[in-house]
Amino acid sequence: MREFEMHRPKVSAYQKMQAGMPLLVFLSYVICSTHLIQAQAVFPLPGWFKNNIGRPAADEKSKMVSDYLNSLNKDGKLSLTEADVIRLVLENNLDVVVERYDPRLAFFDIERAYTLFDPKLQFTLSAGRSTTPLPTNFLTGVNSLTDLQHMANFTFSQLFQTGTQYQIEFDNARQSSNNLRNLVNPLISSSLRATITQPLLKNFGLLPNTRFIRISRNNRDISEHLFAQKIIDMINLVQNLYWDLVFAREDIKVKQRSLDLATKTNEDNKRQVEIGTLAPIEVVKSESEIANRKEDLIVAEFTLKQMEDQMKKLITSLGDPAQITSSIEPLDPTLSPSALKDFDLAQAVSYAIEARPEIKQARKQIENGEIDIQYFRNQLLPRADLSVSYGTAALAGPSKVFAPDGTLLPGPVSGLEDNLHTLFRRDFPTYNAQITVEIPIKNRSGQADYARASIAKRQAERNLKALEQRIALEVRNAHTQLEMNRARIEATQKARELAEKNLDAEQKKFQLGTSTIRFVLEEQRNLAVAQSNELRALVDFTKSKNDLEKAMGKTLEAHSIRIEDAIAGKIEPSKQTLTTPAAGGN
Incomplete structure (x- = not known):
């Protein structure tokens, strides 16, 4: 034993470190590369638990009534422009708040799609003891064999987006027994192996391996576009309600003037009855008309109240919108009838087909x-995987040697340090290269998936064509509605002017005794209807402009709203721009 130890080569600590340096450099490169690729801390480095286990923060607003809404509430009145209600809806409306989560959820689907390429560390620690009875002690020198085993195995692996996969295995074992014939007892063994596998046909390259990532990114974009569509619908809803409020407030004024006129007529009738120039039955007719007009005014006032409650529901997140007791006062005037006269309809249709x-x-x-088609086309290929590996192994432990007379004598003693030195010095290297080919005979599943993906894409393309056709029709219909309401304005203005002249003429005839009070009251009602119709035409023209913006998909641009701000719920006040294509103008 001493003679053996005298002839053992003396290895310095520097030589041991130098022997294991190449493999340590390789391991460091893998870990650092993984860190750069994944852009997050690697287990068990600091920050890994925060990135992988930490709960993501969620931004929530604690205020139920925004500061901006409070700033608009003055002297018991909530003075609002159309731009104000749009901003308040996007910031506070509960339906918008709910829809705002979908794009955020879609982002985490992208994160989940990267899970396939996350590095994985696996380790197994085990210890065991076994006792086995033996029929003879010739081979072991004992009647029952007792083994004690300890294992510590580590595996680090990762799949890259090119389909390349590497795996590093570091296995360690310690085995001892009561076998008297064992030459090394206890036996310490270690092995280290690095394996790289690259698909050559099926699953080769970025295309098949990043399918779910690319689809998840597209789904996130789809989620944002769907959110944009929903907030456009919400903006259009609140715009229509805003202008209905404008009409309701002005219509109440019309009905109040009509009631005042009927009341004045009734007072005049009473005086004429007193002096005997008018029959008492005429007073009954005027009083009946007053009652009818009071009913119209009451209905209009309560309709306005309902609209205000609906508006408060849309622009706040309060459980009961009636907690805002202020009345709503719209500030914007109706759109001028001369607006959008040079509108380019063909360009508007082209814009809508791109922007909706x-x-x-x-x-x-x-x-x-298309991503599915490319993926399933790749899956039709045979599987051909090239795998190369390099490894090294080592043994250590107290040994025994045979004496000249055949007996076993204590031999050289080596421990864990010697075992690791031999391992990293690569005294016992192992090389291996192999290619595995798998050719499906029919591959019915792959062919069916490919055919299904091809048909689904053609269906999506036809759906796009139908959608373009429908959108073009919506734009043309919206423009037709705009022009119709423009024409209505002129017609209702003329009707109102004529109603004023008819009322004036009927009142003069009544004063001369050539007409009755019934015809005077009828002309008063006709004038009130004409005034309401003119007001409705002006409001409908303004609403049709908003409907045209919606049909073109330009609502957000017209109000300078970025979809990112809408998702964040932070809308900055900005000037509204009228929607007209490049060739159009007011």
Whole structure:
């Protein structure tokens, strides 16, 4: 034993470190590369638990009534422009708040899609003891064999987006027994192996391996476009309600003037009855008309109250919108009838086919279909995987040697340090290269998936064509509605002017005794109807402009709203721009 130890080569600590340096450099490179690729801390480095286990923060507003809304509430009146109600809806409306979560959820689907490429560390620690009875002690020198085993195995692996996969295995074992014939007892063994596998056909390259990532990104975009579509609908809803409020407030004034006129007529009738120039039955007719007009005024006032409650529901997140007791006072005037006269309809249709959120959603669906086709086309290929590996192994432990007379004598003693030195010095290297080919005979599943993906994409393309046709019709219908309401304004203005002249003429005839009070009251009602019709035409023209913006998909741009701000719920006040294509103008 001493002679053996005298002939053992003396290895310095520097030589041991130098022997294991190449493998340590490789391991460091893998870990650092993984860190750069994943852009997060690697287990068990600091920050790994925060990135992987920490609960993501969620931004929530604690205020139920925004500061901006409070700033608009003065002297018991909530003075609002159309831009104000749009901003308040996007900031506070509960339906918008709910829809705002969908794009955020879609972002985490992208994060989940990267899970396939996350590095994985696996380790197994085990200890065991076994006792086995033996029929003879010739081989072991004992009647029952007792083994004590300890294992510590580590595996680090990762799949890259190119399909390349590497795996590093570091296995360690310690085995001892009561076998008297064992030459090394206890036996310490270690092995270290690095394996790289690269698909050559099926699953080769970025295309098949990043399918779910690319689809998840498209789905996130689809989610944003769907959110944009919903907030456009919400903006259009609140715009229509805003202008209905404008009409309701002005219509109450019309009905109040009509009631005042009927009351004045009734007072005049009473005086004429007193002096005997008018029959008492005429007073009954005027009083009946006063009652009818009071009913109209009451209905209009309560309708306005309901509209205000509906508006408060849309612009706040209060459980009971009636907690805002202020009345709503719209500030914006109606759109001028001369606006949008040079509107370019053909350009508007082309713009809508590019800008509508539904179109963008449909095109992303087609992109997803193309990704599926490319993926399933790749899955039709045979599997051919090239694998190369390099490893090294080592043994250590107290040994025994045979004496000249055949007996076992204590031999050289080596421990864990010697075992690791031999391992990292690569005294016993192992090389291996192999290629595995798998050819499906029919591959019915792959062919069915490919055919299904192809048909689904064609279906999505046809759906896009139908959607473009429908959007073009919506734009043309919205423009037709705009022009119709423009024409209505002129017609209702003329009707109101004529109603004023008819009323004036009927009153003069009544004073001369050539007409009755019934015809005077009838002309008063006709004038009130004409005034309401003119006001309705002006409001409908303004609403049709908003409907045209919606049909073109330009609502957000017209109000300088960025979809990112809408998702964040932070809308900055900005000037509204009228929607007209490049060739159009007011």
